[in-house]
Amino acid sequence: xxxxxxxxxxxxxxxxxxxxxxxxxxxxxxxxxxxxxxxxxxxxxxxxxxxxxxxxxxxxxxxxxxxxxxxxxxxxxxxxxxxxxxxxxxxxxxxxxxxxxxxxxxxxxxxxxxxxxxxxxxxxxxxxxxxxxxxxxxxxxxxxxxxxxxxxxxxxxxxxxxxxxxx
Ligand code: S3P
Numbered sequence: 001x002x003x004x005x006x007x008x009x010x011x012x013x014x015x016x017x018x019x020x021x022x023x024x025x026x027x028x029x030x031x032x033x034x035x036x037x038x039x040x041x042x043x044x045x046x047x048x049x050x051x052x053x054x055x056x057x058x059x060x061x062x063x064x065x066x067x068x069x070x071x072x073x074x075x076x077x078x079x080x081x082x083x084x085x086x087x088x089x090x091x092x093x094x095x096x097x098x099x100x101x102x103x104x105x106x107x108x109x110x111x112x113x114x115x116x117x118x119x120x121x122x123x124x125x126x127x128x129x130x131x132x133x134x135x136x137x138x139x140x141x142x143x144x145x146x147x148x149x150x151x152x153x154x155x156x157x158x159x160x161x162x163x164x165x166x167x
Contacts, residue, residue: 001070001071001094001095002068002071002072002073002074002093002094002095003020003072003073003094003095003096003097003163004074004076004078004090004093004094004095004096004097005017005020005072005073005076005097005099006076006081006087006090006096006097006098006099006142006143006145007078007098007099007100007101007142007151008078008101008106008131008134008135008138008142009039009078009106009108009110009116009118009119010097010101010107010109011076011078011100011101011106011109011150011151012099012101012154013075013099014030014032014033014075014111016075016077016099016151016154016155016156016159017073017074018021018156019155019156019159020073020156020159020160021031021072021073022035023154023156023157023160024071024073024160025143026069026071026072026073026113026128027069027071027072027073028072028073028074028075029066029068029072029073029074029075030074030075031059031062031063031066031074031075031076031077031080032059032075032077034062035058035062035067035077038062039058042115043055043077043115043116043117044114044115044116044117044120046058046124047117048117052117052118056079056083056084057078058141059077059080059082059083060080060084060086061142063076063080063089063090064071064089064090074094076090079118079138081096081138081141081142081144081145082137082138082141082142086126087141087145088143090149091145092148095147095163096144096145096146096147097146097147097149097159097162097163098142098143098145098147098148098149099149099151099154100142100148100149100150100151101150102130102152103135104128105131106131107124107127107128107131110127113127144163145161146166147163147166149162
């Protein structure tokens, strides 16, 4: 089974994907990291060169063409579920888990903004407003996930239990 973790930047998708994969003893795939290793460019460099729409095309292609092992945990980029038919595609190909978190908690966790082109120039106050707006746009996509968990204080064990409970 493939488990796709989705949610806004800063909700902990990459860390929790590693913890869950460790518990399930299966590989973890971080799609943003795959983009960086395939293109040889950081996400910020990719945005600068090809713009957001170029990035959305590429990440969507990566999602759908990656050679996934039968069982794995996949950490996705924060915007990926909200473009093209990516959310439907993930729902059709595995379990989808939305790591939900309050905007204020996300702000306090987003320290390293430089590597995230959409928020690199925002201070805390601006970021809070930005996240609230983005979540309004994105929640209709994120909430199509089969499983929704509160990402605050979440660890691999709690995440595994939430997935088991939902079966
Ligand atoms: C983005 C989230 C980032 C990365 C890119 C755009 C977004 O991934 O894909 O900077 O639109 O929310 P993380 O959620 O892993 O930071």
